[in-house]
Amino acid sequence: MRIDLHNHTTRCNHAEGTIDEYIDRAIELGVDIYGFAEHAPMDFDGHYRLGFEEMSDYSREILEAKERYKNQIQILIGYEMDYLKEYMDRRVLDAPVDYLIGSIHFLDKWGFDNPEFIGGWESRSIDDIWQEYFDAIEAMAKTGYFNIVGHFDLIKVFKYMPSKDIRLMSHKSLKAIKKSGMAIELNTAGLRKPIKEIYPSQSLLEVAYELNIPITFSSDAHAVEQVGFGYEEARELAIKVGYKKAVTFEQKEQILFTF
Numbered sequence: 001m002r003i004d005l006h007n008h009t010t011r012c013n014h015a016e017g018t019i020d021e022y023i024d025r026a027i028e029l030g031v032d033i034y035g036f037a038e039h040a041p042m043d044f045d046g047h048y049r050l051g052f053e054e055m056s057d058y059s060r061e062i063l064e065a066k067e068r069y070k071n072q073i074q075i076l077i078g079y080e081m082d083y084l085k086e087y088m089d090r091r092v093l094d095a096p097v098d099y100l101i102g103s104i105h106f107l108d109k110w111g112f113d114n115p116e117f118i119g120g121w122e123s124r125s126i127d128d129i130w131q132e133y134f135d136a137i138e139a140m141a142k143t144g145y146f147n148i149v150g151h152f153d154l155i156k157v158f159k160y161m162p163s164k165d166i167r168l169m170s171h172k173s174l175k176a177i178k179k180s181g182m183a184i185e186l187n188t189a190g191l192r193k194p195i196k197e198i199y200p201s202q203s204l205l206e207v208a209y210e211l212n213i214p215i216t217f218s219s220d221a222h223a224v225e226q227v228g229f230g231y232e233e234a235r236e237l238a239i240k241v242g243y244k245k246a247v248t249f250e251q252k253e254q255i256l257f258t259f
């Protein structure tokens with residue numbers, strides 16, 4: 001089974017291609033389960049996500065496509081939600097979707113993965129930034145709101161690497177992820193970024209494996225040609241670390257499958 005759970009649509013204003021184009025490409029690649037997880041609405045940084053008033057249209061469009069394509073591919077619907085403590089909104093948390101991906105793109109409202117704000121990396125200790133990031137992941141996992149951790153070590157995106165052992169820095173967050181029952185995605189978007197690595201790195205995936213944390217697969221496509229990008233590499237990494245099964249979610253229930 002081939003799965004790809006984290007993909008965007010034009011509703012976030014920074015992706016291109018129609019829903020049908022994304023799905024047609026996924027079918028062409030032999031994907032069995034394809035999920036849309038648009039940037040969820042939030043009263044923060046509103047331009048790069050859909051609006052609350054668009055939620056029903058987003059859901060209707062995806063569910064119509066699910067029905068239209070049901071004999072060729074299984075379509076799932078989710079949201080990628082930023083974990084920003086004071087902005088969590090019940091309209092998203094309670095939305096009737098298959099899964100919620102919890103992601104950290106902001107530290108104290110600093111968009112650390114955005115090239116526009118790369119200057120922020122020069123103004124503070126890299127070790128502190130990394131620790132703050134993993135502390136945020138830990139807090140996110142402890143809420144119990146989410147099913148999947150988005151790009152677990154996104155903080156490495158621009159290759160500002162800490163001096164400390166990343167496995168130690170992230171250990172508490174991985175324990176919290178295990179406790180919450182969340183899965184970690186093998187997200188290939190990192191291969192398209194300066195770090196040129198899958199999220200998470202092999203050493204962190206090894207810790208996740210030891211802790212028995214489930215995995216899933218994502219291309220984080222923001223354009224049709226990114227659908228399925230780097231999948232073979234992600235699959236090989238998972239196998240190398242020891243994983244034989246991955247998970248998907250239907251109405252927030254975890255389902256195990258062989259990849």
Ligand SMILES: [Zn+2]
Nearest residue numbers: 008012014222
């Ligand atoms: Zn995006």
Ligand SMILES: [Zn+2]
Nearest residue numbers: 080103150151
């Ligand atoms: Zn993301």
